[in-house]
């Protein structure tokens with residue numbers, strides 16, 4: 514199990530300030546070192562205040578590529594679409610936002626293969642992977658289901674794959690494309706941003722269960738070597 518450091522905040526605004534500051538620093542350092550930055554950002558609702566804050570940062574946005582950590586297989590513009598939420602905030606800044614979804618793919622596995630192929634052209638490893646987590650313990654779109662083992666233990670060079678959660682999560686009951694465990698674990702920096710008592714309890718349980726956890730986040734973290742910062746806000 515990797516080293517995990519918890520950062521606690523009273524509310525979402527306080528967490529947004531801190532996390533946006535950290536992400537800005539990582540982007541600036543990557544641009545200084547390599548001339549460009551590639552980061553993965555989660556979907557869902559928790560990170561939205563972080564994105565609003567980060568978008569105000571003075572950065573050379575044209576040198577920044579953003580990939581969703583995962584996406585729901587819905588049309589672009591749909592309320593459930595993670596890339597749509599990210600693109601709304603960062604495209605106007607000049608960042609490149611790469612979707613993981615492809616509307617032409619025949620099924621979720623084909624969508625995953627297309628996303629993987631697209632990511633093979635991106636400078637790798639990620640400079641940062643910021644993860645969210647559901648109250649069911651999924652992270653990115655690594656869920657229990659027929660594709661869990663492939664997401665966790667597939668070939669190291671595979672960056673993304675299509676998954677069908679089982680059971681389907683009620684808040685977004687659709688197939689997904691997700692970064693693979695290998696893509697997440699190979700990033701240069703790894704952070705988690707969550708809020709609320711329930712998610713904290715789930716994450717603490719997952720961490721204590723480690724590699725034997727039934728929760729995807731526990732399995733993901735048990736095989737990560739780099740230190741992880743967990744940012745948690747009470748509300």
Ligand SMILES: O=C1O[C@H](COP(=O)(O)O)[C@@H](O)[C@H](O)[C@H]1O
Nearest residue numbers: 555556557558559645646647653
């Ligand atoms: O389905 C998803 O859920 C998680 C958590 O979302 P939240 O709304 O509870 O913050 C998110 O990290 C993931 O990217 C998304 O696809």
